[in-house]
Amino acid sequence: MSALERLLSELGDAVSVEAARLQAVRTDKSGWVAEGLPLALVEATSVQQVQATMRIASEYRVPVVPRGAGTGLAGGANGTNGAIVLSVARMNRILEISPQDGLAVIEPGIINAELNDALVQHGLWFAPDPASKAISSVGGNIATNAGGLLCAKYGVTREAVLGLSVVLADGRLLETGHRTVKGVTGYDLTALFVGSEGTLGVIVGATVRVLPLPEGGVRTIGAVFPDVESAAAAAASVTAAHLRPAVMELLDAPSLTLISAHLGADVVEAATGVGALETAAAGSTPIGAYLLVQFDGSAAAADAERALPLIAAEGGSARLSSDEAEGEALLAIRRAFHPSLAATGEVLIEDVAVPRSRMPEMFRAIEEIGARHGVSIPTVAHAGDGNLHPNFIYTGDTVPDAVWAAADELFQTALRLGGTLTGEHGVGVLKRRWLADELGETSFKLQSELKAVFDPLGILNPGKVF
Template sequence: MDDLLERLRDGLPAEALLTDPDVTASYGNDMASFCAAGTPAVVVLPRTVEQVQHVMRTATDLRVPVVPQGARTGLSGAANASDGCIVLSLTKMDRILEISPVDRIAVVEPGVVNAVLSRAVGEHGLYYPPDPSSWEMCTIGGNIGTASGGLCCVKYGVTAEYVLGLKVVLADGRLLDTGRRTAKGVAGYDLTRLFVGSEGSLGIVVEAVLALRPQPPAQLVLAAEFPSAATACDAVCAIMERGHTPSLLEIMDRTTVRAVNELANMGLPETTEALLLAAFDTPDPAADLAAVGALCEAAGASEVVPADTVAESELLLQARRMSLTALETVKSATMIDDVCVPRSKLGAMIDGTAAIAQKYDLTIGVCAHAGDGNTHPVVCFDHLDPDESRRARESFDEIIALGLELGGTITGEHGVGVLKKEWLARELGPVSLELQRGIKQTFDPLGILNPGKLF
């Protein structure tokens, strides 16, 4: 420990090192439940690329594990510390280095908060689409690490589609440039995409070139009530089959709606079994909402209410954004799943989750990015009750198994981390797993980068 601190101090300012055990313990974990976390030896808050390089050179020389962190809003344990590690918190590297309206790019450091970037590029008439529910807190580096999505994925895609290039500090301290600033480029292997979603296991992202879009018109939102999740999912299938491209298409089940009302008195209809939100940011959103509303009614919606104004639309979006927070107030703890299935299987996934909740006598609320089949079942439980905690864990695993049976994936946007390590091998299969471990070995031969995650 003394040798580690002495070596780190040689290349870091005093304020970049945190050693108080009470303080360092607060950096031990992200927001996931049931994920083991160790005790860091030290927390480092670098402000420059050179400081990150110094940390990695020191870690390599002393064979000390390094756990990179952003805002720790993750839900898979990917940012959890390991015993004796260096926690490398990148939140102080929070500069927007460039915004180019001509090239439609932004160059940012990893600690830039998603919402801060969105507002900054908006001042130039531009738009950065990926918008996780935690966008007011989460960082771009964390979004890149877990390949985050968000509410607007159905039309605009996820983080991976907006990362053009990266600067990455490798395990031995070398600086790697990947990708480009150009609109096109196919030179060599796509190392940029390799780092997106790697959860800090291959290198430390210290700068990113992000693609931007022109700012779209303000969107209008429609809310449709359904007597069952199945009929709501029928509407989703009809909307997509008819070629509509909503900017947002979200489902909240009855449990989620009631939790949101309880938390914020939003006045959402508690009699509904499923509430579908659809939005359009087209030149004539009212016409698009009318067409989608007709499809919802044909699928069995009991009521369809289009918002008349942007303000009304924002209230509905606020309700959806607070879904996870609201469900966290139902019991003392939650496990938030992240299973993505083909759109055609969305109804089966939601109904199957309801059956699992009944089987284990638990409250499980489901909100979903319906447009891309990404469900977020939230298991609510009393963490002080051993039996209820056991049932929560078992139900969580059964939900993942259901998603795989339906042709889905164990994670659409939250990542694997610690929480889903055992499931990753089942999804990938032995050949893919062997190759991915080989990639990890190439980039991190000593195994010091975020050890214990993914594999």
């Protein structure tokens, strides 16, 4: 009996070999499409089905690609040739919400925004806030250690995960972590699995920390700058002053122009106060950058007032609002960044981070790299933590050599400035070639050996990360 026959025999309708469905799981939101065709798609609805899949895969030495909502940006969950794509998207229940303990117990397929919709009824929220929260699953957030707009103040996903249920390569179920605020027994395997991109095990459940909803309202500052370097310098000044905005996002001029074209100039102008964006294509000089700074909590008003002169000192023209709806409108503009680019062509979405003090240098380098290689690189940044998303728009089925050459130079520049190849999207397939450059020989070897401890047959997401 073959591996496929065993899957069909033991899992029945949970297994699909329909060509169209196998084609669909070869790609994600990055646009990268894996070669060949997966062996099968397993849409698990229980831990037992995940365990059975892994036992069969281990016995027949068939590669397995764990997958959630398929919204990744690095090719990490794309179904490769001959692999079993193991989807946990249908495992999407909230098993428990405990206001007393400040936690929720969930299955991995629950959508980030849907979890928060349930939590708000208890006056609680799940802080990790990726731009894709309306479509990305919490399991996927955990697998990539996703960040997002709020992580400068509230932390990335790792800080919100207390414990995990993980099915290992041979089908065993591992429970890690705890339900307590403190817990330091043994090695921190929970943190190890967060961000492991399906290479060490399949996440089938999580205990996550939830927080009380902030009280005291919000204060939002929208600031226009003549150039993106000044805006980045202003953002660095805000954090250097020991202020911690809940949100601090920076949009460069090419980004604003594309968002305006996608949503309509009136929508962007109404939210940001930035006018005449529609004239940029006619050759006029567009606004150099837009910085959004939002404070929440009881100190929001005072912190916003402290931030205003710091922004003005870097050449920013700012306006302060206490209106929550206006703040949400500005966040909607920011979240429209990726759809706006996708509407104009194929997009290679990149993700680097540098120390906050080096952001002006990184933005300057991006402009110079784009000019040198003849490519436009619209860039948005989580300015509160130095995480930049340079994007490359191109046409055709493959990424042009000029784009990869520019990306290579961009990655090397981030490392030279003391930064990292990826702040939140993960390594997947698209960053593998640069991984050893950042980790160094000793760390790269140790991490490869660590993977072999959990996956001695090398069947979990092979070809991804390592």
